[in-house]
Amino acid sequence: MKSTSASRELVSILLILLAGLALWRATAIAGWIDWPAFLGWIWRHGLLIALINAALIAVVLACRLLGIGRPGKTPPRLTWWMVAIAAAIVAGVTWGSTSWLLSEAIRATDPAAARVDAIKTGLSIGAATAGIFALLLAVRRQWHQEAAAADLSHDAGEKRITEQYTKAVEQLGSDKAHVRLGGLYALERVAQNNPAQRQTIVNVLCAYLRMPYTLPGEPLDDCADNDVISLYNERIQEREVRLAAQRLLKQHLTPQPEDMFWEEIDLDLTGAALINFQLVGAHVRTAMFTGASFHEGAYFIKTTFTFGPGFSGARFHSSANFVDCTFNRGGSFGDAQFSGMTLFRQSIFMGPALFIGATFADEAHFAGVKFTEGVQLDAAQFSGRANFSNATFSGECGFVGTIFDGPANFVGTTFNGDDPWLHSATFTLGTPREVLKVIQLHEKAATNEAATEGR
Incomplete structure (x- = not known):
């Protein structure tokens, strides 16, 4: 970024120089400006012009050193060398302007009166220069006072917030x-x-x-x-x-x-006892519910989790509703216990979904769920009905040791990844026809691959 900015500045300087040369050439050709006469005038008044430029540069540098016009910058302490430089500039401007005026006074019809006027004017110019620095100091003082007042107001506000916060925590x-x-x-x-x-x-x-x-x-x-x-x-x-x-x-x-929304919030409810917990339509950055107990229902309908929430070891004593949720980085439900009806319908897992060792005592509905980065259901147990109809499995999927004690519905399910190891799952009421097709398809693919390698 710095090199790019420097390159742009260099190109800008070159363009300005070229434009200046073109303008000078055009005026010279057209005769709009008598450049020899103009340069002669500059040569004769070079000292005054140099002093004026030095004074302007000194004013700009003084503004930068004093921090004027730069909010948030602490005014630097005035040092003796700053005062010395200002005094030298005032003296130089006074001497230079007086000397130039005195040199011009020689050509006047009344040189004596012209010299007096020259001295008065030179001293006035010096006084004006000193006044500019005095004005800068006054502006600095005013700015410093305003900054100090703003700091006091900020400190008072912080103190008030702290007092309110402390009192509220004591009330809890x-x-x-x-x-x-x-x-x-x-x-x-x-x-x-x-x-x-x-x-x-x-x-x-x-x-x-x-x-x-x-x-x-x-x-x-x-x-x-x-x-x-x-x-x-x-x-x-x-x-x-x-x-x-x-x-x-x-x-x-x-x-x-919108005015009530607190964005980019992290929740840590590890081991909490939650009652009829509801985050409907919510947006949460991170959420930790590891080992939490959900009583009287848990409702996360249409909730968006920016990072993968943690529900490992959580206990859902009643229904658990995760319908139409978005898990941007997946989610962890390992060893979670779902005692009531569990709903994940139409949810999207855009990261790994981990349900290893999870138990579902009642119906579990994953209809229309999209697992884009794989799902692990190893050692999970479904005691009631398990509905995965129209679900989409992409990435690495695992059903190793999964037990389906109730009816299992895989109608319309799509497996886009590698072998999901459904042949390692146990279907107590019989393996669904759709699952058998998937198992046979992967077994055939494995056989063909082995035959190809044997050749």
Whole structure:
């Protein structure tokens, strides 16, 4: 990039020089400018012109050194050599202009009066030059004051945010449910008003949900003692606090409405106890649910995961809904336990999909799913119906040791990759006709390949 920029600057300089030469030649030919007379005038006034140029260059350099007009740059400390250079420039401009004016005064009709005027004018020019530097110092002082005020305002804002954040986190540690709820919404307000704090506050919400929690269980009998009732009520109240935290995540990880969306957020809910968890239409950068427990359903409908989410070892105690999800880097569901109906219909895995050792106690629907970079279902177990109709398998696929205890549907399924090792799977109710065709096709291909190599 630097070499390209330097080349462009060199080409620009050359073009400017060529344009200048062309303009000079055109004016010389046309006679618009008497160049010998013009150059003679410059020669006679060369000292003054040089001093004026030196003063202009000095002003530009002073602006750069003082940081004027460069936001975010700390004003440098004034040093003695800066003052010395400014004084030398003022003295030089004063002497040069006075000397030139005095030389011109000799040609006047009244040389004595002209010399007095020349001295006055030269001193005025020197004073004006000094005034320019004084103006630069005043501008620097004003800019410095504004920068200091902006820094104070920024520090005050940061301090206010920190105080609000600290107070809200303290509220989360209260033994009263309504105080904890207040802390959640206070954190949300801080995050909504300060985008830089959003990931930090999401981390706090996730940490809260990762805290150990036991569900209330079935409603109590009328004969339960007071201690049991008190514990039950505490769990009911904590359940509401956790549901509120989950709703906040759902609300701010959904792109619509746009002003409420928190983009590029990472979730770490490893080992969390989640209740009726919903991320419908959400966009998440990374999501870790390793070892998490999902109670009363899990809903990830139309959710987009930028990086592969981790659900290894997760337990879905009720239904799990991943319909129409997009896994941009695949996903890991190894050793996950699906107790209820599991839906992955129309989802897309654009990276490796890992279901090694996963168990499906109820129906599992993968109809229309696209595995573009392979899927591993080795040692997975389907106790209920397994529906892979119209699914597309590309890349490396594995069904080694997979057990299908219920009906298996592979109608319309497409295998674009290598041998998926379906012959190593166990179909308790009989191997589906579509699977047999795939097995026979790959066995025939393997036989032909072996015969070709034997020749």
